[in-house]
Amino acid sequence: MRLNSIGKKIIRVDGLSKVKGKALYPQDIYMEGMLYGKTLRSSRPHAYINIDTSRAEKIDGVVKVFTYKDVPGKNCHGVLFKDHEVFCSERVRRVGDPIAFVVATNKKAVEEAIEVIDVNYEDIEAVFDPLEAMKEESVKIHGNSNIIYHYKLRKGDVEEAFKRCHVIVESEYKTPMVEHAFLQPEAGIAYTEDDGTIVVCASTQYPHFDQIEVAEALEVNKDKVKIINPAVGGAFGGREDITLQIHLAIAAKVTGRPVKAVYSREESFLAHSKRHSMIMRYKTGCNKDGKLLAMEAEIIGDTGAYASWAINVLRKAGVHATGPYEIPNVKVDSYAVYTNNPFAGAMRGFGATQVPIAHEQQMDMLSEKLNMDPVTFRLKNIFKKGSKTATGQVLEESVPIDRCIKEVADRIGITPLSERGGVV
Amino acid sequence: MKKIKLTVNKKEYMLEIKEDTRLIDLLRDVLGFTGVKEGCGEGECGACTVIMDGDIVNSCLVLAFQADGKEIITIEGVESEEEIHPIQQAFLDVGAVQCGFCTPGMILSAKALLDKNPSPTREEIRAAISGNLCRCTGYNKIVDAIERAALYLKRGK
Amino acid sequence: MKKRGIGIGSIFYGTGYGNGFPDVSKAVAQLKSDGKIAIYVGATEVGQGAKTALSQIAAEVLGLSVDDIVFINEDTSITPDSGTAAASRQTYNTGNAIKLACEKLKRDILEVAKDYLGLNSIVGLTLKNGYVYPKTLPEKRVSLGEISESLESSLKEEAVFTAQTTEMDEETGQGAPYWPYTFSACGVEVEVDTETGRVEIIRAVLAQDVGRAINPELIEGQIDGGFAMGAGYALYEDLKIEKGKIKNNSFTNYLIPTSLDMPDIEKVIIEDPESTAPYGAKGIGEPVMIPVAPAILNAIYDAVGVRMTEIPVTPEKLLKAIKEKEMTYNEGKN
Secondary structure: OOOOOOOOOOOOOOHHHHHOOOOOOHHHOOOOOOEEEEEEEOOOOOEEEEEEOHHHHOOOOEEEEEOHHHOOOOOEEOOOOOOEEOOOOOEEOOOOOEEEEEEEOOHHHHHHHHHOOEEEEEEOOOOOOHHHHOOOOOOOOOOOOOEEEEEEEEEOOHHHHHHHOOEEEEEEEEEOOOOOOOOOOOEEEEEEOOOOOEEEEEOOOOHHHHHHHHHHHHOOOHHHEEEEOOOOOOOOOOOOOOOOHHHHHHHHHHHOOOEEEEOOHHHHHHHOOEEOEEEEEEEEEEOOOOOEEEEEEEEEEEEEOOOOOHHHHHHHHHHOOOOOEOOOEEEEEEEEEEOOOOOEEOOOOOOOOOHHHHHHHHHHHHHHHOOOOHHHHHHHHEOOOOOEOOOOOEOOOOOOHHHHHHHHHHHHOOOOHHHHOOOO | OEEEEEEEOOEEEEEEEOOOOEHHHHHHHHOOOOOOOOOOOOOOOOOOEEEEOOEEEEOOOOEHHHHOOOEEEOHHHOOOOOOOOHHHHHHHHHOOOOOOOOHHHHHHHHHHHHHHOOOOOHHHHHHHOOOOOOOOOOOHHHHHHHHHHHHHHHHHO | OEEEEEEEEEEEEEOOOOOOOOOEEEEEEEEOOOOOEEEEOOOOOOOOOHHHHHHHHHHHHHOOOHHHEEEEOOEOOOOOOOOOOOOOOHHHHHHHHHHHHHHHHHHHHHHHHHHHHOOOOOOOEEEEOOEEEEOOOOOOOEEHHHHHHOOOOOOEEEEEEEOOOOOOOOOOOOOOOOOOEEEEEEEEEEEEEOOOOOEEEEEEEEEEEEEOOOOHHHHHHHHHHHHHHHHHHHHOOOOOEEOOEEOOOOOOOOOOOOHHHOOOEEEEEEEOOOOOOHHHOOOOOOOOOOOHHHHHHHHHHHHHOOOOOEOOOOHHHHHHHHHHHHHHHHHHHO
């Protein structure tokens, strides 16, 4: 195929405005007569709340303090389950849950008002350890169980296969919750057009989904909501869930004026999802020749106080638990669990980033026990054209993992362990 | 309130400001130089980098009155009327831009470096931009761009 | 003492929402009055380069340069839903939708050109650099601008692409949940300071399967960026959550890699086109990051002989592990 444009190092089309400093991110938009908004967030991980905004409303410059009572439509949102409240009504489930949104004519009034909103917290027992949260007797975050998902992968007979293994390695791995840390903190501005359309201008990964969620909270037809997505300063999964879009839309609709909010870095850390922390227990075995025979894994992912993409993330972790290797006998159980930690959701790799921390160390441990170098060991087991994954999916084209490994091994210079001599 | 006089991008401004106004807020909210970005508000990320009398500063850590009598360059003042600056061109040519939020600060740090050291090593470049965080590019193409810019600038002379 | 070690990691990554969830992208292509082509999609540019890579797909179909593509993706009231900018799906999914829309538009353009030029058929008509002509008679040509002006309403086509995935069996997890899969491998050399526990990455190689590279510069940028995020995951990043509260909630204490933490990376683009993908191109935004942390962990083991099963491998954790290993070793000797 002769191609003219594909394969060319074409200069990025949004590059010029960015090097000139002209690219507009939501915080760069200023409108005539705009109001400023700021969110009051929970300082407790699990509590019943009572809110009194009367002192805040009296502050000079404050236009309105919005709470759950001011949500015209559904007081909920969420990419999969609608388990987030736009503003918490009775209960907070994590530090950082939004409780109120102050709107004022100037930033100083906003800051002052936030300080004098009275929130009476009545603490509830909280659970932070996903293993504790999985127990029957644990306090529940939503509904009857904290286990919101269990993915089961069954292929062959692992028990029988482990008996045939020459070498078996077993270990437990732990990965932390981490932060997207995109450079542009969340910001947005919302306003009403002459025909009543609510416009929300905010950085998001999925404007058409935000449109639906904003419309449901406003109880208006989706055609009456317009999402403008200007320059986005990085995302990495952290702009999948709603943060300030609905707050701004409600405020703009009620006040009839443009409303702008810009999160500080600290608030950005509080407002959006995190990467799921995971506990991964792995057992992997191979025969004398280094052929993988069996793998068993239990993966527990902490999704914190809200589901966000937990089900999909733990599913993706489960499906990718083997790594790019053919293993005839596989048993995987992955679980997504609610706790009172910050909520976890999408982040680059989406569950498939955590499991290689485990499976790739397992591969090296096996190869070392066999006195085989890690490259040779991998090449014996990797997917090829025609391989079946653990879920029974046939990889029938574009499977160049052998080339990837060989290129890397060649350039980094892997010498077989046996030739390298003692370490430490 | 305090009266100050400062030059931003070669234009002189006489302003009356509150004593607690930060330089970044003056530049963005009052003067409209929104190419100055705020990423952290505590001098850690470098997105708000501007050049003040030849040196880079984090404009979120400088109070506006401290800029009295100073000469400031923001990203908007880097290009000439006819064309973009060779550093900007180099950033485009080697693909050093992704989300773009750190880009203005990076370019200004690069400019301050190249103004003083026209032939920096890669290590010197890495050190010069170490106060500017980027989450997208892994920095390597930014280092490439600054190397390339040094060449462009030499060729231009 | 400083000790060096080498490690590798290899991974696969399934693109898209997966598990039978409808993974749909829509795209609209329109011939504008000035002869340029407008592409309307709801695919967000988050910095990954979607605008550029997707414009290149449109330009390829229509024989134009990227400068002739006007890419519109910022406003829900004028763009169709193209799904989320996540799951490394935009190049594959929306890329396919754009390709389909542009192919339909191209056919429309050729039909109009046929009449305009007084030809009998569109067979052998070429669309290149903004002109349509019979390939055997390039002088007999009409420009896209002239075609557009000759029409009362503009030519516009919409296309929908739906990816193929199946729902897995609830009890066995069997099924074809994602498609396509993308592969990558990473190799690193680290230097561990056994006095401080600090890990420095000395060298790195990353080989990324891309199906086909739409824009190698953008891919290389993704590889560098993915490496940095992977290195941060392995060595620095931890929110330090205590009783549900994030202790590290600013860049002062939540450390992400700086320019000084990054090695230069040897970047290898592996092409093996995927037949269901636009020009064979697969998404790479996520896979570029994934093999990095395990490669670093394996390199640390190679350097100092300790298995770090809990990340991030901070200097404190690594020092403790090295000490424990030395103690076990000494006990063994006695």
